[in-house]
Amino acid sequence: MMDPRNGARSGQPQLRINVPSTARERVDSVDPYGFERSSDFDYESYEELMSEYLTVLTRRSIKWSKLLKGKQRVERNLKIKRYVRKGVPNEHRTLVWMTASGAQEKMERNSGYYHSLLQTQHDPKLVETINTDLHRTFPDNVHFRKSSDPCLQRALYHVLLAYGHHNPAVGYCQGMNFIAGYLLIITKDEEKSFWLMEILLGKILPDYYTPAMLGLKMDQEVLGELVRMKVPAVWKLLQDHGVMWTLLVSRWFICLFIDVLPVETVLRIWDCLFYEGSKILFRVALTLIRHHQAEILRAQNLPDVCDRFKRITKGPDVRDCHTFMQKIFLEPGSLSMATVSKLRGICRARIVAEES
Structure with missing residues (x-):
């Protein structure tokens, strides 16, 4: 389905000593998750970004360690929700995902x-x-x-x-x-x-992977309705060019942004997905679209629209996972589960009627 070769992969930074450039590139040719970096990987911008993110990771790691105090479970409350949104350190991810979900x-x-x-x-x-x-x-x-x-x-x-x-x-x-x-x-x-x-x-994500993939189709349509409400100019552009949402966002949903966004950004999204549920996927999608609507609106035809939707998932905006995750809770505005559920009901009924 995919050839996961994203040169923009970012990972959790490692403390390292100063070494010559060629040696450093050999050391860093594989990221902390085991993914090989492409030959055109931008080490300089990565180092700059990670030097800032390392401070965030260290601070979050200390806070999580104090919070857990050796416990093997996390409770579901507003404090934990806030902590999850700010990022779960890799050493605690399994515990948090398992218990919170x-x-x-x-x-x-x-x-x-x-x-x-x-x-x-x-x-x-x-x-x-x-x-x-x-x-x-x-x-x-x-x-x-x-x-x-x-x-x-x-x-x-x-x-x-x-x-x-x-x-x-x-x-x-x-x-x-x-x-x-x-x-x-x-x-x-x-x-x-x-x-x-x-x-x-x-x-x-029920019904995403059943033969009919009704859940997947439904959520793609729900995103369309949310874009119509929150980014109407983009919605109109897609209507004018006759673009189906399946052409644009099916990979976003079916693989939960794997190989669409950098590794560390995907994992930060999954932190929230396991705690808060599927509405996180809509927040991410809406942020990508809303934040880049000016670029999308310059599209002249259907292939151009598809190309711009690919481009908005690359670059420094999504590599800076901490800033990006702050945006997903601000940029789309209010998005309640009640709203999502209501739209799902409408879209599901429409799809079933069309396919019957």
């Missing part, structure tokens, strides 16, 4: 279930479909190569296979491999990745 509770209630799924007789068609996509999953990530130890490709196969047996109505759908892959990069744990997948696909 309800995945930890599900895993504990179903002890042994994940391993039992791997021990059942496997559907040959499911196995074949998953195997077809395994080598296509993050070919630019060193952790997914067969030569790596451990190789996350095998763990990825297990998670996708278990989920396919757990939810036969979904089985396996393209895009799920990238989501499971990101979860494994962060958790480094098959079972936890499985239960986070279950929360994402079963609770936060």
Whole structure:
């Protein structure tokens, strides 16, 4: 589905000593998440950005450590919500995602279930479909190569296979491999990745990956309605050129911004997604569109519109993940779950009527 080769990937910075430029480039040729950087990667602007973000990360890490004090759970309250919006340090991400989303509770209630799924007789068609996509999953990530130890490709196969047996109505759908892959990069744990997948696909984004993909189609239409309300000039432009939302934002939604935005920015979005739910996806999409509406409005035709929607997901605005995440809670304005739910009902009914 995708060839994840984003030269603009940014990652959590590492403390490092001063070394000659050529040596530094060898050290930094792979980001902290295992993704290889492209040959034209801009080390200078990255260093400048990360020198500022490192201060933010250090401050957040100290605050989270004081808050958790060795606890293995987080409560859901306004303070935690505020902390999550400001970013979860990588060392606490698995704990926060698991407990805040309800995945930890599900895993504990179903002890042994994940391993039992791997021990059942496997559907040959499911196995074949998953195997077809395994080598296509993050070919630019060193952790997914067969030569790596451990190789996350095998763990990825297990998670996708278990989920396919757990939810036969979904089985396996393209895009799920990238989501499971990101979860494994962060958790480094098959079972936890499985239960986070279950929360994402079963609770936060229902019907996104079913054969009809009704949930995905519905949310694309909901974004269209939100743009009509909040960025009407862009909505009119798309109507005038007859542009369908599926041409523009299907990858944004189906892969939850993987390979659309830089790694660290995606993970900051997922921090909020696991805590606050799917409306975060609309906030991100609206911010990208609203912030770049002047550029979008210069489009002259359909291909030009599509090209501009690709361009607005690149560059320094989205690499600066901390500033970008502050914008998503300011730029779109008020966006309640009640509004999203109402629009979903309207859009769902419209899609069902059109397809019946």
